Amino acid sequence: MKHLFESETFALAATLGLFLIFEQVYQKLKTPLLNPVLLTIITLIVVLIYVDVPYKTFKENTHMIHFMLGPSVVALGVLLYEQLHTIGKNAIAILTATFFGSVAGVVSVIVIAKLFGADYDLIVSMAPKSVTTPIAMGVSAQNGGIPSMTAVFVIIVGILGASIGPLVLEKVGIKKPLAKGLAMGSCAHGIGTAAAIQIGMVEGAISGLSIGLMGIFTALTTPVLLELFF
Template sequence: MNEILSSQTFLLTLTLAVYLGSMWLYKKVRFALLHPLIVSMGVLILFLKLSGIPYDLFMKQIQIIDFMLGLSVVALGYLLHEQISQIKGNVIAIVTAIVTGSAVGILSVALIARAMGAEQAVIASLEPKSVTTAIALNVSAQSGGIPALTAVVVILVGIFGGVAGPFILKKIGVESKIAKGLAMGAAAHAMGTARAMQLGAVEGAISGLAIGLMGIATAILVPIIARLL
């Protein structure tokens, strides 16, 4: 029985079925805490615990999903190429917004965490909260953070930004498609970009660009700000 449960076919089918089921549930209830990513993680973690299947084996069996994620990045590049005209006249504004957003994001979370008495390792873990997981984990490790904590925070920030971002932008009167895309990608990385693509092609393309630029800016600014603080 355990051989069947740990087979590639079963684990791939289970993973996709859990995610599709989570999507269906979220569309029905529209409750933020039942976001597909949260529900999927919870169900799969519970399954691995009960079945005794090692996480490393699970990841090996579903590695094709990782491969497909790589293709999705290429798709974002194509979308960005289609919207290149939207970028050409706004390069300075985009770069300024990303650098400012990165600095404010790092400083705010560091100062708040320090004021609440958090240890330096926790602060270092929180600083790269707004960039995609691969970059955030590396930045966290290099600055003395706890990568596992960083991964959880990045996921939660992405979910919150993806769910609440459009509502907040609407409430504060942001109408520019470029501004919306930058805000979603810079604050909520991949989850924000997925939501931005639902808003429109321009928003999705700019949000995809913001993920990369935000990663670069954060990797550069975290050690600099850490020294200053």
């Protein structure tokens, strides 16, 4: 079994196959806890530990998935182009929401973590949790955090946001596509955007836009907020 996961073809097929299977399960049951990304990650972790395949080997064999993240982000530009009219009409609202969203995301982490007695390194590592991984890791490293730990927090937040975000928005009565898209992208970055696209094209486009805006605002505000609190 070990030699199979050391094969690039099998590792790719297994990863994509698991995701497609769990995606079908999710579509049928529509249960937030059955998020296909979450289930795929958990299953792969268990299998890799069982067959004793190092993560480094698995990552090298599935590098094409990582490579495709670039084109997938660029593809969001198509959705944005189709929604230029909506974005133009609501530019001020979008900028305001993402700015205060970035501030709230960082401040909430600092306050809650300090209440629980977390040290500075951990707080800084968690602060950019709502931003896409590359930007979050850069912000963390620049301010004295641990980038690898930041990546873990980003993934956890993304999965949680994609899993329960649509349910929370429904329960609190958020119905406007613009608001849903901003919420999903601002809180759960790329994984949340994937979930937003499943809700609707407007939601997906606005969510994709908010990823970039959140990254910019978080990179600018995090050092200032850390200085104020520490």
